[in-house]
Amino acid sequence: FRLWQVKHSHFGKNFYAIPGPKPLPVVGNLFQLLSPDTAHMFEKIRERAEKYYPIYKCQALGRYYVALCSPEDMELVLTNMKHITKNKTYDFLQSWLGTGLLTSTGAKWQSRRKLLTPSFHFSILQEFLKTFNAESQSLVEVLKKECHKPYVNVVNPITEYTLISIGETSMGTNLNSPGSLEKSAQYKKAVYTFGDLVTQRVARPWLFIPALYKMTDMCKEESNIVNILHNYTNDVIHDRKKNFVVPKEGEDASYSTKKRLAMLDLLLNFKAQGAAITDDGIREEVDTFLFEGHDTTSMAICFALMLLANHPKVQDLIIEEIEATVPNDETPSFKDYQQMSYLERCIKESLRLYPSVPFIGRVAGEDIKTSSGYTIPKGCDINLYIYDLHHNKNVYEDPEKYDPDRFLPDNCKNRHPFAYLPFSAGARNCIGQKFAILEIKAAICHILRSFKLEPVDRPEDIKCIVDMVLRPQGEIKVKFVPRT
Numbered sequence: 199f200r201l202w203q204v205k206h207s208h209f210g211k212n213f214y215a216i217p218g219p220k221p222l223p224v225v226g227n228l229f230q231l232l233s234p235d236t237a238h239m240f241e242k243i244r245e246r247a248e249k250y251y252p253i254y255k256c257q258a259l260g261r262y263y264v265a266l267c268s269p270e271d272m273e274l275v276l277t278n279m280k281h282i283t284k285n286k287t288y289d290f291l292q293s294w295l296g297t298g299l300l301t302s303t304g305a306k307w308q309s310r311r312k313l314l315t316p317s318f319h320f321s322i323l324q325e326f327l328k329t330f331n332a333e334s335q336s337l338v339e340v341l342k343k344e345c346h347k348p349y350v351n352v353v354n355p356i357t358e359y360t361l362i363s364i365g366e367t368s369m370g371t372n373l374n375s376p377g378s379l380e381k382s383a384q385y386k387k388a389v390y391t392f393g394d395l396v397t398q399r400v401a402r403p404w405l406f407i408p409a410l411y412k413m414t415d416m417c418k419e420e421s422n423i424v425n426i427l428h429n430y431t432n433d434v435i436h437d438r439k440k441n442f443v444v445p446k447e448g449e450d451a452s453y454s455t456k457k458r459l460a461m462l463d464l465l466l467n468f469k470a471q472g473a474a475i476t477d478d479g480i481r482e483e484v485d486t487f488l489f490e491g492h493d494t495t496s497m498a499i500c501f502a503l504m505l506l507a508n509h510p511k512v513q514d515l516i517i518e519e520i521e522a523t524v525p526n527d528e529t530p531s532f533k534d535y536q537q538m539s540y541l542e543r544c545i546k547e548s549l550r551l552y553p554s555v556p557f558i559g560r561v562a563g564e565d566i567k568t569s570s571g572y573t574i575p576k577g578c579d580i581n582l583y584i585y586d587l588h589h590n591k592n593v594y595e596d597p598e599k600y601d602p603d604r605f606l607p608d609n610c611k612n613r614h615p616f617a618y619l620p621f622s623a624g625a626r627n628c629i630g631q632k633f634a635i636l637e638i639k640a641a642i643c644h645i646l647r648s649f650k651l652e653p654v655d656r657p658e659d660i661k662c663i664v665d666m667v668l669r670p671q672g673e674i675k676v677k678f679v680p681r682t
């Protein structure tokens with residue numbers, strides 16, 4: 199009866215008019231969504247996106263969503279404040295991230311976004327650059343010890359680099375002390391396990407029912423994992439609290455600039471001023487930023503290194519640019535990195551092929567008339583597939599080719615403004631995008647100055663999996679040859 203009711207409602211009439219894989223009675227598309235493994239699941243999503251471009255619908259056991267892959271439809275959703283609420287998938291992150299900036303909505307999201315934006319101001323990023331340069335140099339030293347091997351799985355050392363960097367910058371904490379290393383390793387493992395649990399749950403709509411989920415071993419595992427994740431962030435906050443001195447009027451705070459505080463200092467200061475934020479409120483933001491601020495940039499650097507290893511001429515051009523900008527192996531300044539426009543194009547192209555956040559989700563806050571004439575009904579979940587937008591032949595010629603020149607100003611000018619969305623767009627775009635690009639530039643610049651990269655994995659060898667962040671199923675292997 200419920201299904202009949204939905205089918206004949208305003209919601210159902212519009213939803214069922216949208217094309218998509220044929221649903222079975224009662225279970226809908228359940229068997230198309232369930233896959234033996236997360237790499238297979240990843241492939242299936244790509245197949246559906248190609249077959250039904252620019253829009254399709256899926257439905258399983260009372261869960262309804264519409265998938266979008268075209269620039270026109272992405273623009274409709276991302277530019278309208280009515281659609282800023284995240285969809286059901288994000289609810290599964292809340293046991294870990296609470297309702298921090300990534301998962302919250304409405305007035306809470308608005309006030310936190312306003313509060314936290316200054317902690318990524320470019321004057322603070324200039325300060326952070328000291329850390330990115332120093333940590334990139336430490337990364338090079340780690341790679342020097344590994345480069346005699348036939349290859350390095352870059353995921354481990356690069357994740358170490360990005361985790362230490364976000365700890366040192368936004369959190370004002372040293373995650374590289376002897377006591378922290380084991381905990382950091384546990385934390386990184388827990389992030390992966392959490393992502394896997396969420397993916398398994400999203401593919402099994404019956405586990406959306408809390409009472410059923412609570413009876414599973416997955417739920418028990420999730421609560422152990424969340425404990426590990428929260429203990430880690432509690433330590434970060436505790437450590438910073440010990441060293442943080444509330445700045446007096448007109449005084450500098452350590453780890454921050456004259457006028458602006460780094461992210462955790464800003465929250466601690468906000469609380470010290472008597473503002474309405476609890477310790478849990480601080481923890482949910484630290485959880486959010488520690489995760490978003492290291493896992494995304496780590497995967498971006500790993501995929502970029504693999505692509506560069508496969509494109510020696512691109513490496514040569516980057517080296518030429520670095521040498522022209524910063525001669526004599528000097529440490530690049532903020533301005534130097536800004537001038538490295540070829541390096542920036544290479545990173546952009548790498549993020550096109552491997553967007554660290556491959557999809558984002560929203561709820562339609564009102565009916566949406568799509569570019570192809572369908573209506574997404576109010577209240578429906580929407581998945582925006584950034585990965586498929588970036589790989590679509592309607593949007594990019596020869597989409598699988600790595601070609602940094604796609605981002606030359608002349609080659610961009612006729613492209614739809616929503617054709618390239620690694621950092622999303624609109625009000626809920628990535629707050630850390632400038633931080634990310636600077637951190638990635640510093641790592642690649644230091645690595646290429648010290649090593650020539652040779653291919654081990656080819657792009658076609660790498661299978662990605664469905665997760666919160668775009669990841670390979672296994673390793674990302676690159677050979678590092680020291681430059682003499």
Ligand code: HEM
Pocket residue numbers: 284299300301311364368486487490491492494495498553554555558559619620621622625626627628629630631633634
């Ligand atoms: C290559 C690196 C990165 C990529 C590709 C990336 C991508 C994205 C995307 C696509 C979103 C929108 C998510 C959504 O709508 O659900 C987002 C949001 C966000 N990102 Fe990033 N991100 C990166 C790095 C970072 C860094 C370094 C930080 C922090 C230091 C960060 C913090 C956040 C936060 C807090 C949000 C939520 C913003 C809001 O809803 O107001 N990200 N990011």
